[in-house]
Amino acid sequence: MRIVVQAEDFDSGAEIKRLADQSNGVGAVNSFVGFVRDNNEDTHVGSLFLEHYPGMTEKQIQTILTEAEERWVVLSATVIHRVGELTPGEQIVFVGVASPHRGDAFDACEYIIDYLKTRATFWKKESTPDGFRWLETRQTDVDSADKWKQPEKS
């Protein structure tokens, strides 16, 4: 389990290979990379500023990864999240999961990014032509995370 919060960019290809090298029997790595878009809600975005809560953020990501490991066959998992000022086109976040077979890798990776969006203490501020604005939680992100809720066993 590799969790990194840093200002620097990352090399997704090296991270994918690292995930495969962590363990024997890796057949599949699914990864998600988030990029800064040049527009949001029809407004041009000049740059994005990302803040986090050091210590708590890493702990929450660890909890999310542990949940994913309990639910799917995960041989290794990595989350890298950048903070500080980023411009459109730059990489923001890497989530990668290595599994023997691809179904587990896809599901675990999507689970991790869905919960990272709603539970990890990061905050985004956008620079737009009208000045800075702090982003608000998207309802679509809440809905995405909710789809993983398992029905109670009766």
Added chain:
Amino acid sequence: MRIVVQAEDFDSGAEIKRLADQSNGVGAVNSFVGFVRDNNEDTHVGSLFLEHYPGMTEKQIQTILTEAEERWVVLSATVIHRVGELTPGEQIVFVGVASPHRGDAFDACEYIIDYLKTRATFWKKESTPDGFRWLETRQTDVDSADKWKQPEKS
């Protein structure tokens, strides 16, 4: 749309960045990388030999990518598949999809690899302690592709 069949290895990180650079408005890239496992059905695998049907393979992959583009918001998509002899731990296949939002990128990427497994003309032969054996289609791969079948509109 980028479709490559080659003997050489590939750089997943460069492919992910290329997908993001293809188009404005990319917020998410989901990618799948398949690796040669060192065992299969409890047998040690020394190496894997991959053969394809030049011309037909690329055409089938193009059809699968077009289907994915019709079903989800896909800003760019890449498939790279290696052929020839590969050893355990090596990368076999890269599938990447860039979208404005992550849900489409995840679904389209999984759709592409699921159908690539059952419809693209590649064949694998394994070298094991008992000699070479051609692999047979896995029922789990057939089932994975079948999950994308849409119910007929009534």
Added chain:
Amino acid sequence: MMKIKIVLFASLRETLDSDGFDFEVAVGSTVASVVGALGAGRGEMWARVLGEDNVLTAVNHTMVNAPQVLAAGDELAFFPPVTGG
């Protein structure tokens, strides 16, 4: 009395112009009572901002609710809903 640490993030940090400070509270204080004390001691703006419905609270890096009882040395964080990824 006991000392706890208050920390603030993102829009709360900017609006209240503070990233945190040590704060003396009564033994047995809850998150709710600390919010009350901050409003009483630091003014109307603090009472209003920390009283907003969507403000989240964590103690020692774990999310908590208003009735949570605090101990000496605790780090009490206030922040808006998260928007990472």
Added chain:
Amino acid sequence: MMKIKIVLFASLRETLDSDGFDFEVAVGSTVASVVGALGAGRGEMWARVLGEDNVLTAVNHTMVNAPQVLAAGDELAFFPPVTGG
């Protein structure tokens, strides 16, 4: 008569020890009739291997079934179920 091209892949190529050849067939031949002619002309092994249930056929890079009618110059491929990715 007309000339078509036969191509073979993977286990079929190995078992039949051929990756393909030009082949003369009657005008109006179907995939099924070509399989018959290959068995008649090249022996029992060809009839048996190409007659197996899971053998797939493509004409000019498009998957087809046994009744498909062929034209001069067509490339007719025989191969086992695919196992890539």
